[in-house]
Amino acid sequence: MSGDGGLRERKRSETHARIQSEAVRLFLEQGFESVTLDQIAQAAGVSRRSLFHYFDTKEEIVLSAKAGFPAVVAAAVAARPADEPLLDMVENAFADLAAAPRDPRGVALARLISSTPALAAGDQAKYDAVERALAAALAAQKGLDPDDLGCRLAAAVGVDVFKLATQAWSSGATETPEAVGHAAFARLRELAAGRT
Amino acid sequence: MSGDGGLRERKRSETHARIQSEAVRLFLEQGFESVTLDQIAQAAGVSRRSLFHYFDTKEEIVLSAKAGFPAVVAAAVAARPADEPLLDMVENAFADLAAAPRDPRGVALARLISSTPALAAGDQAKYDAVERALAAALAAQKGLDPDDLGCRLAAAVGVDVFKLATQAWSSGATETPEAVGHAAFARLRELAAGRT
DNA sequence: CGATTATATGCACGCAGTGCAAATATGCAA
């Protein structure tokens, strides 16, 4: 019935990956808008109709690569000591995350997304899910309600800093994302302290 | 040639408004997805083709209502005393803004947007423009570069709080948006101070 | 009024996305 470890599941995930990588290749070559689903289907060796068994929309072919991110962020938070102050928890969780392997194609992809309105809009929407997951993870650590104001604020700020660091990085910044992130948190604490 | 104060300009803006209000009415009645452009065109008494002379996309018919918001926010910041600390400047600018007249249809509209993925995505993307305008206005007040880290952070935080307040308000909260906003900034300062 | 320019409309087209039914491939058990 299900729970496959067999051929079916393997072929499915191979096809999934093939569609995604061929699509991204074409998008980077020709731009998102001017690549049609027919092109992608042909490049991936499937019918146009089958694409929709793997991805809901054309945008999702690109954006689903980040689908696991909310869970990853939540896990990073869960791995922090529970007595850490909220903001430190967020700061350090992201720093831990930044130690993960760097995808070389990521820069080009980030540029593609931010320069394509349809993709940029969807990407922003995805960050909303990250923010919610982050807030929930923080609340769980502290035994608070997921809607707790402090948790939501800390999550929002964390996502802000992450966006900032990502953008700096994809613009070819010299500093590491961790450095940018820590600098941002430091500056934020200054701002909150008042005298600026 | 142009610079009309005449009939042409008046008819145009009337048609613009009629399309928008009829469309929103239909969206609220039937849901965004299930209303077609043909329906809107008929309700507004224009041809389907003409809709695209007023709005680029179906989503824009709803979202363009907020088109002027970045400028409004920037103006509110410009009206603050220049020696105010950055975060206070943001907090107070939004508070001044919250004193503006409250649109009664706004709640239903906000719900429509947040419950329609296509609209929610576009809405998030619009906040990006608000954030940029806000950062630029702050930088101008302080004589800093528009990309200054402090200005960008303050702008990001301001938008976060605004989103939070808006969401609370459109969920039928009892407190005023100003109160929610001030409470959020206060909590944020506590978080940054560390002991939470 | 006539000339110019903005705006409106109709028509044809391309492309994204969906529902449905038929075909094909896989898993499983006898």
Place this chain on the structure above:
DNA sequence: TTGCATATTTGCACTGCGTGCATATAATCG
């Protein structure tokens, strides 16, 4: 292996959004 059940793939027809282009209508100005 064979045969059945189930998952996947495909083709086809269709709706709806968005665009280019040519043509009509209406406002502005001399």
